[in-house]
Amino acid sequence: MHCPFCHHDGSRVVDSRTAEDGASIRRRRQCQQCGRRFTTLETTGLSVCKRSGAVEPFSREKVMTGVRRACQGRPVSDDDLALLAHKVEESIRAGGQALVDSHEVGLAILGPLRELDQIAYLRFASVYSSFDSLEDFEAAIAELRAGGRGEPA
């Protein structure tokens, strides 16, 4: 990122905020050579690589759709789902990668979903982590009881 005044390429970020759509970040930068400030708008396209190999833009809607299925009959509102999707996106963006695979999206969903609703979490985890025995459920339930925050198996 070159300074528009002196073309020095070292600058320090003094402020950054995410634009409304979540797809770009506006940063105030200060040039380390001349000290002048300028603004950059960085678009941060985030794509998801699906198991099929297809790449599509990250979509909060899709996160909500996937989680909503696990939340059927649970006291979870659309607002809760929207907030969860927001957290998922933030945690993925915090990783700084432009392309993540769908497995990482699933992992990012598990944490906030566990806080939101434990039954929905178990349902989601059972599909996502392909539980294939009662022992898998028991292990997940034991972990919930223990209040553990470790990565799910």
Ligand SMILES: [Zn+2]
């Ligand atoms: Zn400068």
